[in-house]
Amino acid sequence: MIFLTRRATFSASHYYWNEAWTAEKNEEVFGRCANRNGHGHNYTLEVTVAGEPDPVTGFVVDLKWLKDVIEREVLAAYDHRHLNLETPEFAEAIPTTENIAIAAWKRLEPAVTGTGGVRLSRIRVYETPEIFAEYRGEA
Amino acid sequence: MKAYFGRRYMLSASHRLHAEALSAEENRAAYGKCNNPHGHGHNYVVEVLVAGPVDAATGMVMNLATLDETARRRVLDRFDHANLNLDPLFADRVATTENFCKSVFELLDEAVRPAELVQVRVEETENNYFEYCGK
Numbered sequence: 580m581i582f583l584t585r586r587a588t589f590s591a592s593h594y595y596w597n598e599a600w601t602a603e604k605n606e607e608v609f610g611r612c613a614n615r616n617g618h619g620h621n622y623t624l625e626v627t628v629a630g631e632p633d634p635v636t637g638f639v640v641d642l643k644w645l646k647d648v649i650e651r652e653v654l655a656a657y658d659h660r661h662l663n664l665e666t667p668e669f670a671e672a673i674p675t676t677e678n679i680a681i682a683a684w685k686r687l688e689p690a691v692t693g694t695g696g697v698r699l700s701r702i703r704v705y706e707t708p709e710i711f712a713e714y715r716g717e718a
Numbered sequence: 719m720k721a722y723f724g725r726r727y728m729l730s731a732s733h734r735l736h737a738e739a740l741s742a743e744e745n746r747a748a749y750g751k752c753n754n755p756h757g758h759g760h761n762y763v764v765e766v767l768v769a770g771p772v773d774a775a776t777g778m779v780m781n782l783a784t785l786d787e788t789a790r791r792r793v794l795d796r797f798d799h800a801n802l803n804l805d806p807l808f809a810d811r812v813a814t815t816e817n818f819c820k821s822v823f824e825l826l827d828e829a830v831r832p833a834e835l836v837q838v839r840v841e842e843t844e845n846n847y848f849e850y851c852g853k
């Protein structure tokens with residue numbers, strides 16, 4: 580089994596806010612991330628797929644194809660967007676790094692799994708070079 | 719849903735690789751310039767990976783501020799700008815990055831709960847790093 584990873588970057592803004600809480604509680608839990616004017620990051624998305632190399636091409640998956648899938652399914656929705664205001668999955672869910680990793684998985688998994696013998700193995704999202712979250716498809 | 723949250727910290731520390739059980743020649747052979755008598759230092763990167771269910775109210779596995787405070791209190795305050803060999807943890811263990819990595823895991827393991835500490839990675843330089851998963 581080979582694990583293959585493709586990296587992509589996108590820039591987006593967000594804020595953290597739980598509508599069920601008071602402003603004070605939001606500020607206490609989320610700190611500066613609760614500023615309703617939002618702030619932004621240069622995110623790095625790492626998409627890891629797993630499979631066996633094709634006997635003819637030697638590829639687990641065509642990287643150009645994977646690049647196009649990531650651009651179509653994730654970057655088109657997230658790049659240069661305000662995640663809270665412009666993406667349906669974050670109309671209610673808070674766009675934390677954890678939730679972005681899960682949402683990117685949900686966007687990519689149908690397209691990746693539909694391709695012969697390959698499965699999506701891991702999504703890692705870097706919010707900054709020092710902060711990241713991962714989702715591996717676990718319940 | 720179970721997700722993972724990772725955070726990278728930097729600390730600068732000195733160490734010297736020297737095993738008391740070995741002779742001077744054997745230490746020199748085993749550790750080379752890392753055995754130089756007055757020690758040397760690194761900018762270590764400590765990467766902490768925790769896991770757990772994503773809290774429905776916060777969208778988080780663990781609050782970043784809590785993890786930062788835990789890492790500062792348990793690891794960074796203790797080792798940043800310190801000589802690892804003088805820490806009681808290395809009184810009878812060589813301050814290799816393997817041993818340092820295990821120590822960092824053990825210092826954080828219970829402290830990050832209820833999140834699960836999955837892995838600690840310590841990067842000694844840009845070209846070598848060590849990982850410990852608690853087993």
